[in-house]
Amino acid sequence: MTFHRYDVVGIGNAIVDIIGRCDDAFLARHKAPKGHMRLVDTGELMGIYSTMGPAIEISGGSAANTIAGIASLGGKTGFIGKIANDEFGRIFAHDIRAQGVAFSSAPAATTGGATSRSLILVTPDGERTMNTYLGVSTHFTPADLDAELISGAAIVYLEGYLFDSDDAKAAFRTAAQIAHGAGRKVALSLSDSFCVDRHRAELLDFLQGGVDILFANESEITSLYETADFDAAAGQAGQHVELAALTRGAAGSVIVAGGQCTAVPVHPVAAVVDTTGAGDLYAGGFLYGLARGLSHIDAGRLGGLAAAEIISHIGARPQANLAAIALQSGLKV
Amino acid sequence: MTFHRYDVVGIGNAIVDIIGRCDDAFLARHKAPKGHMRLVDTGELMGIYSTMGPAIEISGGSAANTIAGIASLGGKTGFIGKIANDEFGRIFAHDIRAQGVAFSSAPAATTGGATSRSLILVTPDGERTMNTYLGVSTHFTPADLDAELISGAAIVYLEGYLFDSDDAKAAFRTAAQIAHGAGRKVALSLSDSFCVDRHRAELLDFLQGGVDILFANESEITSLYETADFDAAAGQAGQHVELAALTRGAAGSVIVAGGQCTAVPVHPVAAVVDTTGAGDLYAGGFLYGLARGLSHIDAGRLGGLAAAEIISHIGARPQANLAAIALQSGLKV
Numbered sequence: 001m002t003f004h005r006y007d008v009v010g011i012g013n014a015i016v017d018i019i020g021r022c023d024d025a026f027l028a029r030h031k032a033p034k035g036h037m038r039l040v041d042t043g044e045l046m047g048i049y050s051t052m053g054p055a056i057e058i059s060g061g062s063a064a065n066t067i068a069g070i071a072s073l074g075g076k077t078g079f080i081g082k083i084a085n086d087e088f089g090r091i092f093a094h095d096i097r098a099q100g101v102a103f104s105s106a107p108a109a110t111t112g113g114a115t116s117r118s119l120i121l122v123t124p125d126g127e128r129t130m131n132t133y134l135g136v137s138t139h140f141t142p143a144d145l146d147a148e149l150i151s152g153a154a155i156v157y158l159e160g161y162l163f164d165s166d167d168a169k170a171a172f173r174t175a176a177q178i179a180h181g182a183g184r185k186v187a188l189s190l191s192d193s194f195c196v197d198r199h200r201a202e203l204l205d206f207l208q209g210g211v212d213i214l215f216a217n218e219s220e221i222t223s224l225y226e227t228a229d230f231d232a233a234a235g236q237a238g239q240h241v242e243l244a245a246l247t248r249g250a251a252g253s254v255i256v257a258g259g260q261c262t263a264v265p266v267h268p269v270a271a272v273v274d275t276t277g278a279g280d281l282y283a284g285g286f287l288y289g290l291a292r293g294l295s296h297i298d299a300g301r302l303g304g305l306a307a308a309e310i311i312s313h314i315g316a317r318p319q320a321n322l323a324a325i326a327l328q329s330g331l332k333v
Numbered sequence: 334m335t336f337h338r339y340d341v342v343g344i345g346n347a348i349v350d351i352i353g354r355c356d357d358a359f360l361a362r363h364k365a366p367k368g369h370m371r372l373v374d375t376g377e378l379m380g381i382y383s384t385m386g387p388a389i390e391i392s393g394g395s396a397a398n399t400i401a402g403i404a405s406l407g408g409k410t411g412f413i414g415k416i417a418n419d420e421f422g423r424i425f426a427h428d429i430r431a432q433g434v435a436f437s438s439a440p441a442a443t444t445g446g447a448t449s450r451s452l453i454l455v456t457p458d459g460e461r462t463m464n465t466y467l468g469v470s471t472h473f474t475p476a477d478l479d480a481e482l483i484s485g486a487a488i489v490y491l492e493g494y495l496f497d498s499d500d501a502k503a504a505f506r507t508a509a510q511i512a513h514g515a516g517r518k519v520a521l522s523l524s525d526s527f528c529v530d531r532h533r534a535e536l537l538d539f540l541q542g543g544v545d546i547l548f549a550n551e552s553e554i555t556s557l558y559e560t561a562d563f564d565a566a567a568g569q570a571g572q573h574v575e576l577a578a579l580t581r582g583a584a585g586s587v588i589v590a591g592g593q594c595t596a597v598p599v600h601p602v603a604a605v606v607d608t609t610g611a612g613d614l615y616a617g618g619f620l621y622g623l624a625r626g627l628s629h630i631d632a633g634r635l636g637g638l639a640a641a642e643i644i645s646h647i648g649a650r651p652q653a654n655l656a657a658i659a660l661q662s663g664l665k666v
Contacts, residue, residue: 020431049427050427052431053431053432054392054401054427054428054429054431054432054650055424055427055428055431056389056390056391056648057389057390057391057424058389058390059387068387086420087419087420087421088420091388091390094382094383094387094388095387095388096387098353098385098386098387098388099386099387314652315389317387319647
């Protein structure tokens with residue numbers, strides 16, 4: 001029996017979100033694929049920023065949001081990601097540490113680009129479309145991993161977005177080896193169906209053996225297995241990983257384990273303001289529940305609860321104390 | 334008869350707000366006077382930032398918030414303030430221009446300090462306490478004024494916070510002269526009762542002759558006239574300026590003009606989340622109503638409506654389209 005110092009340690013892009021509202025025509029003008037994440041260079045970044053409406057800056061990053069959610073639920077967490085020595089890097093580091101997350105990454109040398117940022121455009125339907133400038137995150141390598149942090153966590157959580165960089169992909173494999181070597185579990189989020197499309201073969205290869213727990217939404221899992229049939233995709237996921245938690249938006253989530261699929265209903269939400277971070281926070285609630293010994297279905301309910309809080313306001317970091325909300329909802333962890 | 338190109342042009346500190354939540358004990362530990370603005374140096378700024386919770390960055394600045402509110406109501410506006418050539422300066426410039434405000438100020442040379450920022454601590458009661466690092470704003474001088482912008486506006490609006498810098502005070506007098514020389518009106522907000530305390534004599538001197546329209550809340554106006562009696566203070570204000578709009582929090586506002594005081598009821602708000610910007614947005618609604626020919630009482634109602642929107646969410650820039658809300662409330666401007 002090995003005890004752990006952290007419930008979950010996340011590895012991902014350290015991003016500050018720049019969130020503004022727009023209409024569908026604005027997305028079309030900028031050829032931004034609605035509901036997805038696309039990578040942009042400095043020129044595209046400035047082209048969108050200079051024409052978009054007033055914005056709000058909030059720390060983000062998929063795995064970082066998940067980890068912030070777990071910390072808000074009361075979990076012990078760490079995060080590994082790369083920041084530059086600039087204002088956005090200081091904002092990211094402050095916010096994640098202020099949430100109680102162990103974040104030891106030193107700012108990178110100034111030659112590697114600026115801290116990552118994502119222009120997030122929220123349409124009137126609450127859907128978010130992301131335009132991400134990776135900057136210094138493209139220089140994330142195995143050398144940036146903190147082996148002590150990783151081997152001290154019950155679960156190491158990786159975001160699929162890191163597959164967009166070869167060095168980061170290598171870091172993924174190393175992180176999984178460290179975790180498994182210490183008898184820990186490895187979780188992966190597929191992040192985005194376009195991202196899955198770009199890296200399908202490598203993702204499938206990494207899944208088998210490298211990953212114990214898989215997170216994906218409906219479009220990501222059907223993209224991975226190149227099928228329009230969600231149940232078929234869920235069945236295949238069940239053969240590749242020990243446990244899969246698949247989200248279906250307003251239809252709740254499905255937990256796949258031991259050859260069984262279990263549906264978990266969605267948590268009620270008064271009004272959807274901004275869906276940014278819904279999947280990230282679902283993963284946060286689920287992993288925390290899992291690490292603290294909840295049943296799969298209660299872990300799924302905790303995921304739904306965390307997702308419901310995040311979509312009720314602008315930004316992908318919790319504004320409320322998730323532990324208090326969980327307690328009110330009878331999900332004491 | 335002189336036509337104007339802008340309804341209102343504002344002059345103030347160009348600030349990015351860093352907003353986080355805290356409890357009263359945190360304010361006490363940092364000796365931050367609750368509900369007020371105090372100036373901090375870099376050391377104090379970092380001391381608070383490194384211990385405060387996760388934050389959100391949103392463009393702010395008192396007069397800038399007022400002007401953003403007028404723009405959201407559909408008004409034609411301009412803003413004059415000083416930014417540095419840094420990330421926060423770019424955030425400020427983007428957000429104010431994206432709101433449709435004419436903002437021509439070029440970033441200052443890099444020797445003058447960073448772009449102003451304010452650590453805004455919101456307590457559970459919704460009250461905000463501000464810790465402002467002025468940085469480059471302390472170098473605001475008459476040379477930073479844009480005479481064409483000022484003389485092209487029906488009203489030039491000045492924030493009292495600028496009195497904290499001698500050069501800015503000189504700029505105030507110059508701006509008022511330019512405006513009056515062009516047959517325009519000059520409006521001033523007293524900003525903060527501590528600020529009034531620091532500059533009482535000069536403010537009283539500037540009021541008489543320099544200012545046509547005065548904005549203040551209850552504690553500011555009673556501080557200015559050194560009396561505990563609001564009605565007495567309102568009476569004195571009526572002798573110093575043509576028009577005064579005095580806000581009383583949940584008790585609404587009082588308009589003083591032609592020897593008469595008229596009470597305007599508060600606009601209903603479901604839940605007070607963060608009072609940051611309440612006075613700024615009241616001034617915005619009032620000035621826009623005035624510039625577009627509304628009665629004083631309807632201008633006051635428009636002020637209350639804009640204030641109600643801003644205190645219903647985090648941050649002092651409108652998240653909703655204020656023109657649409659005004660229309661729904663029967664205040665077509």
